[in-house]
Amino acid sequence: MMLAQLRRLIVSSGFFLLLAGSAFAQTTTLEGQVKGPDGQPYKGAVINLTRTDIKGHYTVKSDKKGHWLYTGLPYGTYDITCSINGQVVDKVNNVQSKYGESVTVDFNAEKAKQAQAAAAAANQSGELTKEQARGMSKEQKEQYEQQLKKNAEAIKKNKALNDTYNLAQTALKAAPAETDPAKKAADYNSAIDNLNKAAQMDANQVAIWDSLGEAYTGLAATQTGDAKTKSYDQAIEAYKKSLALKPNDPGNAAIYNQIGNIYGAEKKMPEATEALTKAAQLDPAMAAKAYFNMGANMVNSGHPAEAADFFKKAADADPNYADAWYQYGSLLMMKGSVDPKTGQQTYPPDTATALKKYLELEPSGKHAQEATAMLQAMGEKVQTKITVPGAKKKK
Numbered sequence: 001m002m003l004a005q006l007r008r009l010i011v012s013s014g015f016f017l018l019l020a021g022s023a024f025a026q027t028t029t030l031e032g033q034v035k036g037p038d039g040q041p042y043k044g045a046v047i048n049l050t051r052t053d054i055k056g057h058y059t060v061k062s063d064k065k066g067h068w069l070y071t072g073l074p075y076g077t078y079d080i081t082c083s084i085n086g087q088v089v090d091k092v093n094n095v096q097s098k099y100g101e102s103v104t105v106d107f108n109a110e111k112a113k114q115a116q117a118a119a120a121a122a123n124q125s126g127e128l129t130k131e132q133a134r135g136m137s138k139e140q141k142e143q144y145e146q147q148l149k150k151n152a153e154a155i156k157k158n159k160a161l162n163d164t165y166n167l168a169q170t171a172l173k174a175a176p177a178e179t180d181p182a183k184k185a186a187d188y189n190s191a192i193d194n195l196n197k198a199a200q201m202d203a204n205q206v207a208i209w210d211s212l213g214e215a216y217t218g219l220a221a222t223q224t225g226d227a228k229t230k231s232y233d234q235a236i237e238a239y240k241k242s243l244a245l246k247p248n249d250p251g252n253a254a255i256y257n258q259i260g261n262i263y264g265a266e267k268k269m270p271e272a273t274e275a276l277t278k279a280a281q282l283d284p285a286m287a288a289k290a291y292f293n294m295g296a297n298m299v300n301s302g303h304p305a306e307a308a309d310f311f312k313k314a315a316d317a318d319p320n321y322a323d324a325w326y327q328y329g330s331l332l333m334m335k336g337s338v339d340p341k342t343g344q345q346t347y348p349p350d351t352a353t354a355l356k357k358y359l360e361l362e363p364s365g366k367h368a369q370e371a372t373a374m375l376q377a378m379g380e381k382v383q384t385k386i387t388v389p390g391a392k393k394k395k
């Protein structure tokens with residue numbers, strides 16, 4: 001009886017030990033050496049191990065001898081990176097850990113840098129280096145060289161595109177500062193020529209069409225008659241191509257604002273109103289500017305009543321928009337009338353409020369004297385805060 005119990009105990013203990021041994025064998029070890037940019041062992045390199053077969057992430061640092069070790073890892077496949085001073089200097093992907101033995105993964109920042117330089121040179125030339133070709137089969141070499149040639153062609157094309165675009169930007173930046181009208185127009189035409197060339201190379205670049213719209217708008221400002229109209233039309237066409245490439249971009253508000261201003265300059269009020277309203281809807285932060293521009297367009301086209309409404313919308317969108325308050329108040333002032341019974345001049349209710357708001361925001365602003373004069377003409381008391389630049393304040 002005792003013998004049977006002892007046997008059962010031994011069997012049970014053996015089974016327990018077998019399970020314990022099996023559980024221990026489930027963990028694996030990865031280790032290696034790290035050499036820094038000078039080729040010497042590097043202390044403190046951060047080794048990140050990311051398991052790719054299932055989710056898992058582990059981190060360890062190299063010791064003073066440049067050695068790193070992570071034991072107790074689950075069996076699996078890992079992507080491993082080596083970082084020095086926060087920058088990844090080398091990496092090895094798809095490392096498979098093994099039961100019963102450690103897997104060695106060494107990192108060498110110096111060689112990794114050399115390999116990157118060789119790869120960049122190969123991309124430029126379209127040819128493999130001897131180091132890269134070593135160990136490759138004939139088929140692998142052919143495939144890799146074909147890819148390199150494609151990369152080299154893409155790099156060449158991108159360089160030509162960038163060079164042409166940069167030439168356009170140089171001319172586009174120089175044009176506004178040019179005082180000679182002929183030279184200003186020449187700069188804009190230079191920008192337009194180069195941007196059209198860039199568009200032929202790659203018509204899917206938003207920056208090209210945005211810049212082309214800007215260039216045509218600038219050129220129109222130097223022209224008159226049919227030439228001016230043609231440039232404006234080409235600017236709108238360029239901006240619309242930009243919008244088509246990024247239909248849902250919040251930044252489109254600025255483009256619609258530009259289109260609205262162009263239509264306003266052409267006195268195409270319905271189109272201008274539509275574009276500027278779109279700008280205000282897309283970006284509430286731009287609403288005040290868009291409505292102000294619409295008001296300016298209405299003034300320039302001889303529609304003061306409609307202009308006043310837009311300036312009021314601009315002031316409502318941004319209560320600190322001083323110029324909107326001034327324009328609104330001054331347009332209301334124009335609506336003043338004489339009471340036939342009393343002979344007194346009367347003005348719309350918001351007139352004084354708008355002008356006082358302007359002075360409150362900009363007591364020494366560019367319209368401060370006009371706003372003060374209008375308020376005084378209305379019989380309003382004004383606490384003058386206008387200061388002359390450079391004047392000393394009284395103590």
